[in-house]
Amino acid sequence: MDPSGLLAWYPQLRTLHIACVLLSGALFFARGTSVLAGAAWPMRKPVRLTSYAIDSVLLAAALALAAILPVAMFANGWLTAKIVLLFVYIALGTFALKRARTQRAKALCFAGAVAVFLFMISVARAHHPLGVFAGWMG
Missing domain, CATH: 1.10.287 (Helix Hairpins)
Known part of the structure; x- marks a missing residue:
């Protein structure tokens, strides 16, 4: 209701x-x-x-x-996983755009941020904390 x-x-x-x-x-x-x-x-x-x-x-x-x-939508932890990943994405993104001191560090942080962003999308689509890897768990 x-x-x-x-x-x-x-x-x-x-x-x-x-x-x-x-x-x-x-x-x-x-x-x-x-x-x-x-x-x-x-x-x-x-x-x-x-x-x-x-x-x-x-x-x-x-x-x-x-x-x-409904609360039951969040029972398996996928929303918690997205929130944790969001903080990782923000941190990596901040270093990628301005805080990293070298171009190599910026590039690595940028690649990591993009990977985390894409993984967050997979978690949201799968409604599972393992996202794209959820099917691998049997």
Whole structure:
């Protein structure tokens, strides 16, 4: 039972969340590859603010989805895995874009961040903490 009526918004929230995931990932990929190429635009204020805005809407949609879904949806730990991976992705992304001291370290952090991002998508699609590897567990 959904006394608040929020469940009716599930399709729109899910679509918004997925769109923001794709926008956020595409912008990060463009920024990361450009930073590695020596470009200055990825760190300019309008670009950073756009990234923050997309990520804020993404997080708000995720929280709204978590609030309206039945608790049983989260029983196997896939949401917890996504949250842990999100922190790893943010840390790697920060080093990839600005905190790493060498180009090699930036490149390694960028590759790691992209890998974690893609794995988070697989966790979300599989609704399993092992994501793409869930089928390998028998």
